[in-house]
Amino acid sequence: MxxxxxxxxxxxxxxxxxxxxxxxxxxxxxxxxxxxxxxxxxxxxxxxxxxxxxxxxxxxxxxxxxxxxxxxxxxxxxxxxxxxxxxxxxxxxxxxxxxxxxxxxxxxxxxxxxxxxxDLGDVFERSYDPVRFVVSTTLGESPSFDRIARLRDAYPDVELKLDPTPEWTAELIDRLAATDAVRILDLKGQYAHADVHQPPNVSLYERVFGAFPTAVVEDPAASEETQPLLAEHANRLSWDVPVTSVESLKSVSFEPRWVNIKPSRIGSVEGLCDVVSYCLDNDITMYGGGQFELGVGRTQIQALASLFYPDGPNDVAPSAFNDPDVEGGLPESPLDPPASTPGFGTH
The missing domain is CATH 3.30.390.10 (Enolase-like, N-terminal domain)
Structure with missing residues (x-):
């Protein structure tokens, strides 16, 4: 790029x-x-x-x-x-x-x-492909399977990105694992000074890695207790919050195998080009990430996913999946490629 x-x-x-x-x-x-x-x-x-x-x-x-x-x-x-x-x-x-x-x-x-x-594909000489996406959702302050049940009722083939918390019970974890739909688990261990930050929790990490053996695990926090477990599962670790540049990508706790690409977190087109190129050159698997965009920001990250990492577990589902009430009739994965019209995925 x-x-x-x-x-x-x-x-x-x-x-x-x-x-x-x-x-x-x-x-x-x-x-x-x-x-x-x-x-x-x-x-x-x-x-x-x-x-x-x-x-x-x-x-x-x-x-x-x-x-x-x-x-x-x-x-x-x-x-x-x-x-x-x-x-x-x-x-x-x-x-x-x-x-x-x-x-x-x-x-x-x-x-x-x-x-x-x-269009962006013209410039980078790449074609737009259908985009696989996951639906990112929380399970509430008192975590339950309810929202997942409603999502699966409306969209039986939905794939999921979830945020595990210490409040997840063994029963809830078993129900989630039985869906075989969980593709990414975000441990929120890299959000320093943010409300969603979760400190390292070896018990939670052990349950997550054990119950979801094929899921990508995003942004764990390394500590003396969690380090051996993370090293054992290094090929499943992904990085999101730390990734603001190529240099930051080189400084994460483990050699990156997976990266959540969020252009807004990188902050510039030049920086985005550098990060994507580095990942392509170093066989790092990419997938797109969203930040609750309400408008064109969402279609733009979908366009980037379509060009550069269409088969990843992209957290770029149509914005309506973030609405409080789950409704049917939304586009399902994979998304159709964007139209090849002039511009950056917005027209």
Missing amino acids: DYGRVADLSVTIDDVELQQREQDTSSGFTRTTTTVLLRGDGHVGRGEDVTYDGEDHHALAESGPFPLEGAYTFGSFADTVASMDLFPSGPQRPPSRRYRRWALESAALDLGLAQAGL
């Missing part, structure tokens, strides 16, 4: 607009995102700011759009954004700076491709 293929793309911006969205989620919180719209030469480019704190979105709405009108190459636009303070009053948490930068860069990439009459 050569960044040089997009760095010289021309991007002309005549107008900048921000649109805020809110949606309740199955994880029990209200998601707020901001869509960035860049207009120029009769085209619109879109990107989605997936910053988690509503306060940061409200502050952005009050401060107004960024002054980005002008003619650029994509590379010069990215350099301009990198030099800007995108949070004049400071974000609630540092990773949000990368999320907002990605929103602006992805919007400019979408616009530049549309203005050139190209």
Whole structure:
């Protein structure tokens, strides 16, 4: 994934607009995102700011759009954004700076491709393929099988990404394992200073590795107690939160075999190109990851999965799977490839 293929793309911006969205989620919180719209030469480019704190979105709405009108190459636009303070009053948490930068860069990439009459597959000379996806869901504060039962009733072939907690009972684990549908288990051991962070728990880890012998296990936390167990199952470990660059990928606790690719966590198109290229060159299995996108951010990560890792257990299910109530009639895995229309998976 050569960044040089997009760095010289021309991007002309005549107008900048921000649109805020809110949606309740199955994880029990209200998601707020901001869509960035860049207009120029009769085209619109879109990107989605997936910053988690509503306060940061409200502050952005009050401060107004960024002054980005002008003619650029994509590379010069990215350099301009990198030099800007995108949070004049400071974000609630540092990773949000990368999320907002990605929103602006992805919007400019979408616009530049549309203005050139190209889609992302054209640029990287790759075809769009059907995308296998998993549905990510929590099981509630008092974990139960209820939501899984409703999902499986509506979608019998659904594959799952779940977040194990110490509250999972032996009975619940047995029921989940019996579905043979759990593909990824996220231990949340790398979220330092975040509400969802879970410290290393050797008892939980032993139950997870034992009950789900073929599942990928994401973001464990290493400790004196968990280290031997993690070493035993190193070929099943995946990394998400630590992956913000190639250098960060090289510094995880175990040599990476699996990586959850989240463009917004990486923060830039150049960084994304570097990480994907490194994984391709080093036989690291990739799959896409979502961050409760409400709009174009979701279709963009689906487009990336379609081009670069369509067969992975991609956490890029249609956004409606994150709604509190499970309904039928949603697209099932694998997703149809995106249409080969100019832009970055948004048109």
